[in-house]
Amino acid sequence: MMRQMMRRVLTLAFGLVAILFLLRIDVSGYVTNGHTWGTNQVLYYVNPTNIYISNTAAISAFQNGAYPWSSQTLANIQLVYGGTTNGTSLTLNNKNEVFFRNDSSSYVGETYWWYDYTGHLVDADMVLHENWQYYAGSGCTGSGIYVEDVAVHEFGHVLGLGHTGVGGATMYPTMPGACDMTQMTLESDDISGIESLYPPTSVSKNTAPTVSISAPGNGASFANGVTISFAGSASDSQDGNMTSSIAWTSSIDGAIGSGGTISRSLSAGSHVITASARDSGGLTGSTQITVSVAAPVSLTASPDGTVVPTTATQIVDNNGAIWTIGPSYSILRNGASAAGGIGTKIQWQSSTIYVYGTDSNWWQWTGSGWTKGAPPASGGTTGGTTSTTTSADGTTVPTTASQIIDNTGAVWTIGASSIILRNGAPAAGGYGTKIYWKSSTIYVWGTDSNWWQWTGSGWVKGAPPSGGTTGGTTSTTTSADGTTVPTTASQIVDNTGAIWTIGAGSAILRNGVPAGGGYGTKILWQSSTIYVYGTDSNWWQWTGSGWVKGSPTTGGTTGGTTSTTASADGTMVPTTATQIVDNNGAVWTIGASYAILRNGSPAGGGYGTKIYWKTSTIYCYGTDANWYRWTGSSWVNIGPSQP
Amino acid sequence: MPLTRSVVWTCALALVVFVSAIGSVASAQGRAVPLAERIQGAGVVVVATPTSVSAGWKENAFGDRLIVSRFNLHVEETLKGAPGRDVAFDLEGGTLDGFTLQVSSLPALAAGERAVFFLDLASGGAFQPHLRGQGILKLDEQNFVKGSSLSLDEIRRVAASSGK
Numbered sequence: 001m002m003r004q005m006m007r008r009v010l011t012l013a014f015g016l017v018a019i020l021f022l023l024r025i026d027v028s029g030y031v032t033n034g035h036t037w038g039t040n041q042v043l044y045y046v047n048p049t050n051i052y053i054s055n056t057a058a059i060s061a062f063q064n065g066a067y068p069w070s071s072q073t074l075a076n077i078q079l080v081y082g083g084t085t086n087g088t089s090l091t092l093n094n095k096n097e098v099f100f101r102n103d104s105s106s107y108v109g110e111t112y113w114w115y116d117y118t119g120h121l122v123d124a125d126m127v128l129h130e131n132w133q134y135y136a137g138s139g140c141t142g143s144g145i146y147v148e149d150v151a152v153h154e155f156g157h158v159l160g161l162g163h164t165g166v167g168g169a170t171m172y173p174t175m176p177g178a179c180d181m182t183q184m185t186l187e188s189d190d191i192s193g194i195e196s197l198y199p200p201t202s203v204s205k206n207t208a209p210t211v212s213i214s215a216p217g218n219g220a221s222f223a224n225g226v227t228i229s230f231a232g233s234a235s236d237s238q239d240g241n242m243t244s245s246i247a248w249t250s251s252i253d254g255a256i257g258s259g260g261t262i263s264r265s266l267s268a269g270s271h272v273i274t275a276s277a278r279d280s281g282g283l284t285g286s287t288q289i290t291v292s293v294a295a296p297v298s299l300t301a302s303p304d305g306t307v308v309p310t311t312a313t314q315i316v317d318n319n320g321a322i323w324t325i326g327p328s329y330s331i332l333r334n335g336a337s338a339a340g341g342i343g344t345k346i347q348w349q350s351s352t353i354y355v356y357g358t359d360s361n362w363w364q365w366t367g368s369g370w371t372k373g374a375p376p377a378s379g380g381t382t383g384g385t386t387s388t389t390t391s392a393d394g395t396t397v398p399t400t401a402s403q404i405i406d407n408t409g410a411v412w413t414i415g416a417s418s419i420i421l422r423n424g425a426p427a428a429g430g431y432g433t434k435i436y437w438k439s440s441t442i443y444v445w446g447t448d449s450n451w452w453q454w455t456g457s458g459w460v461k462g463a464p465p466s467g468g469t470t471g472g473t474t475s476t477t478t479s480a481d482g483t484t485v486p487t488t489a490s491q492i493v494d495n496t497g498a499i500w501t502i503g504a505g506s507a508i509l510r511n512g513v514p515a516g517g518g519y520g521t522k523i524l525w526q527s528s529t530i531y532v533y534g535t536d537s538n539w540w541q542w543t544g545s546g547w548v549k550g551s552p553t554t555g556g557t558t559g560g561t562t563s564t565t566a567s568a569d570g571t572m573v574p575t576t577a578t579q580i581v582d583n584n585g586a587v588w589t590i591g592a593s594y595a596i597l598r599n600g601s602p603a604g605g606g607y608g609t610k611i612y613w614k615t616s617t618i619y620c621y622g623t624d625a626n627w628y629r630w631t632g633s634s635w636v637n638i639g640p641s642q643p
Numbered sequence: 644m645p646l647t648r649s650v651v652w653t654c655a656l657a658l659v660v661f662v663s664a665i666g667s668v669a670s671a672q673g674r675a676v677p678l679a680e681r682i683q684g685a686g687v688v689v690v691a692t693p694t695s696v697s698a699g700w701k702e703n704a705f706g707d708r709l710i711v712s713r714f715n716l717h718v719e720e721t722l723k724g725a726p727g728r729d730v731a732f733d734l735e736g737g738t739l740d741g742f743t744l745q746v747s748s749l750p751a752l753a754a755g756e757r758a759v760f761f762l763d764l765a766s767g768g769a770f771q772p773h774l775r776g777q778g779i780l781k782l783d784e785q786n787f788v789k790g791s792s793l794s795l796d797e798i799r800r801v802a803a804s805s806g807k
Contacts, residue, residue, distance in 0.1 A: 033745060089706035092742060101705065106676065106774055111747040112709070112735075122742070157747045165790060174675050 030171060030193030031162035035115040040198065041078050042158065045085035047099035052134040056218050058147060061136035062098055065151025069159060070207055072186045074200035078208060079155055083272060083288040090125045096158065098126040105129035108175065109150045111157035124158040140179035149183045150175070156190065160197050164189050206281030209236035211246065213275050218289040223334065224268055231261045234277035234285065242277045249274045268295045308346040310609060311625045315348040323353060329424050331355050339369045344411060344424035349375045358423045360409045397435040399490050399578065402590065404437045412442060418512035420444050428458045433499055433512035438464045447512035449497055485523040486579055486587045486600065492525040500530060502600040504591065508532050516546040521599040526552045573611040580613040588618060596620050604634045612643065619643050676777055678798065682805045685761035685773035687724030690795065691716035692757045698737035710744040712737035713769060714752065716760060722802040731769035732760065748775045757782050759798055
């Protein structure tokens with residue numbers, strides 16, 4: 001045991017002696033490369049894009065890494081942040097660029113510098129390799145690196161220093177360890193080195209002001225014409241608070257103001273905003289942010305009488321503001337709620353915005369809010385689309401009109417999934433396939449095959465008065481044998497009283513709800529049987545609970561009931577007919593939300609208030625007030641004039 | 644009590660690894676790679692002297708447009724690999740068209756400067772330094788790495804023990 005202990009002691013002793021004998025590490029001081037900048041202010045630009053920290057944090061960290069060379073020494077040199085750059089390459093371009101690079105380098109940071117034949121430095125680029133995890137300011141863990149800590153070393157190279165042999169100095173070639181911040185404090189060797197390159201001109205050195213921007217945030221975006229508030233502060237070690245002398249400039253608009261806070265609008269584009277302050281010693285400090293301003297929208301006011309949603313999807317007023325109807329009938333001005341207005345219609349008339357509110361009143365925009373006020377009677381409310389005139393007695397939706405206006409001015413329509421809408425909002429949860437206006441009362445043929453009567457706030461069971469169901473439109477009388485939807489009728493009433501229609505996506509509806517999952521383009525009532533011509537081009541027969549394949553009897557489609565005879569030239573939906581049959585046998589109708597339907601399915605995404613059959617061509621009058629011609633697969637805009 | 648041969652070797656090897664790790668990084672900030680690891684990572688390790696140099700502009704995959712100096716290395720001793728007697732060696736930096744480029748992670752190298760070179764074969768057929776500046780250990784007249792206590796003999800021993 002004693003021999004082993006002695007051996008270990010001797011081994012250690014030998015090791016120490018050997019180290020002392022063998023170590024000949026050069027501990028010489030700072031190294032300069034012999035080259036300096038021909039100025040006392042060196043601009044550098046930062047590309048802050050990286051995968052670890054925010055751009056703002058990166059810029060700030062580089063600024064903190066540059067600062068010690070002027071704040072902790074008397075050297076007559078100053079690194080000045082010049083703003084951001086998109087540069088990502090090491091190139092002699094007379095622009096000192098600092099950036100990150102996502103590669104696998106074993107080095108944390110490297111600096112490439114160039115000097116000319118006179119010996120003056122002309123370019124220095126710094127790259128930080130993202131093979132290392134970067135942090136800024138705080139929070140570093142594991143093998144992380146603080147950007148400012150490596151930056152202060154690399155900026156030493158930028159200024160002309162090489163690697164020193166003095167351990168612990170900032171310009172020592174290896175870092176003390178992960179998450180180190182000690183390099184932020186320059187050692188006497190570093191200070192001697194930089195002051196040898198740039199000898200101090202005075203005992204007390206002037207330093208540049210420090211400038212910051214508190215608003216807006218870097219990268220903020222603004223709509224065109226918006227007034228933007230800028231705020232910043234500046235301080236200087238010698239001159240104190242310099243906030244009031246901040247000069248603001250835009251890379252696009254030039255000088256935009258001075259002082260701690262300014263407000264102004266900017267032209268469209270991406271602006272680099274610079275806030276700078278110059279102290280009494282002639283040194284300038286600055287900082288930058290980038291803001292973007294959207295391109296101006298069209299300022300052409302909409303034609304007088306334009307109505308959303310019937311003739312257009314938006315209105316542009318004569319201030320250039322864009323008016324639309326948003327979710328939940330919110331009235332939007334430039335995409336934002338217009339003083340909380342809610343309505344189903346916007347009308348632009350006589351240079352005034354009117355909204356038909358969900359409270360069944362017309363409201364007028366004052367420029368900042370709403371006052372009650374209806375649009376002028378002339379012009380703009382023609383065509384029934386914006387009229388508040390009570391519908392004619394007996395009006396039925398969807399067979400004789402697309403909407404009903406009751407004697408309170410409320411607009412009744414059928415929405416998606418057969419929901420009954422009053423002024424665009426669900427009416428007390430009613431569902432039905434028909435709305436009937438009779439004797440100043442709203443009736444709905446419910447999806448439960450009952451008539452319901454509107455009480456003003458809800459529904460009670462109640463059929464229309466005798467005679468009210470004449471004309472077949474609201475009748476529950478069984479349809480005539482051979483009736484066909486959509487060619488001879490918009491619906492079929494079978495001998496159980498069930499109403500058959502074709503809904504969205506060619507779904508076959510029985511009392512407004514999908515019937516056994518059937519899809520088809522035609523419903524035929526023949527021999528007390530419901531037949532459907534399916535989207536698979538087969539005939540299907542209703543069994544009472546589902547479908548089986550089965551064609552109508554011979555002749556069942558004769559007599560024009562399922563005829564595909566083309567409509568008369570000049571037929572117009574909805575003014576002269578409820579549908580048009582083109583010469584291919586396709587049936588054209590206007591569906592919910594003014595969707596143009598061809599055989600019950602949306603046709604090329606068209607939306608319009610009229611369909612016109614002329615010279616063997618289908619036209620539709622779009623909700624944007626232009627006419628469109630059907631090409632067979634899509635629509636072509638032919639302008640505002642009717643063909 | 645006489646020291647056994649194995650004890651002496653243990654101390655010497657530990658010392659070599661220690662010294663090479665702390666004293667041989669001659670470039671920008673990064674991890675100091677131990678000598679044995681450098682030898683294992685490099686394709687070729689030679690003792691050589693640059694006999695000629697010519698500089699040219701080159702653009703790399705990152706879009707960097709750099710002055711790159713091509714040296715002819717005259718090999719006097721091979722510690723790893725099987726290079727020829729003369730090899731082409733590219734190093735970023737140099738002087739061309741009135742401008743000089745220097746790189747913080749690489750030493751400036753001139754013809755006649757004898758060194759241990761840790762080399763990787765680059766895509767163009769020339770060699771480049773393995774681990775950048777850590778792949779060039781300039782030697783003084785006493786066969787020590789300049790600025791350190793690391794000797795060429797120690798490097799030879801580590802190379803031999805690392806297996807060529």
